[in-house]
Amino acid sequence: MTAVTAHLLTYYRQTWRDSAFNSFILPLCxxxxxxxxxxxxxxxxxxxxxxxxxxxxxxAAAVTQVAAAESAWSVYGGFEWSRIYHAMRVTPARISDILMGHLGYVVLRSVIAGAGFLAVVAAFGVPRSWWALAVLPLAVLIALAVAAPVFAVSASIRHPGMFDVLFRLGIIPMSLLSGVYFPLATLPVPVRAAVLLLPLSHATELVRMCVLGDVRAGAAAVHILCLLAWAGFGFLLARAAFTRRLSD
Structure with missing residues (x-):
């Protein structure tokens, strides 16, 4: 597992400057x-x-979008373009090692993006409590809750054009409706009920609680459990998809 993560980090060493720059410029804008x-x-x-x-x-939306993007084309490419996953299969690495190693890399990338965003938010004087530091471990959970299901999709599709559907009908609407820009209470009840099933709605509430210092244990526990459910179920689907794809 660690060897897979180390391999991906070796490549990231060549491109980290661009992503680090975006981690500060994007939140600033x-x-x-x-x-x-x-x-x-x-x-x-x-x-x-x-x-x-x-x-x-x-x-929260930035962490979600980084996790989704890093889990899409690079995973699909590992099966179809570079076929790096198939190359890894002839090594002692198991399928679970490949999956968890790549997931670990995606989580790290997402946490870096979240840390950069948090630094800019702090520069604006927004945080009202030291609870804001809890955003970093929460970014790990948020990234897993988003990345694991996207890994499952990326390992299942046969044409990269399906990512247009995923992002246009999934990630982008979720980013717009999950309470990032306005309270969920303003949505119609059926829409609000559907949005509450999405990971970003829970991620947004958790991060907002921490940054504003308004942490409520009961509500936080519910949000964390929902994110854990997305991460756990997504991982099971991703493992099944990886196993099926690498057994072809």
């Missing part, structure tokens, strides 16, 4: 363009300034 600029025209009925409200949601 989002917080200025949405949190500060748009926020000046939003009323204060949220209980906190709009910048403070939207920043944690944007952080």
């Amino acid at each position: 989002l917080l200025i363009g949405i949190g500060w600029s748009v926020g000046r025209h939003v009323d204060q009925s949220l209980g906190v300034p709009y910048l403070s409200y939207v920043a944690p949601g944007l952080l």
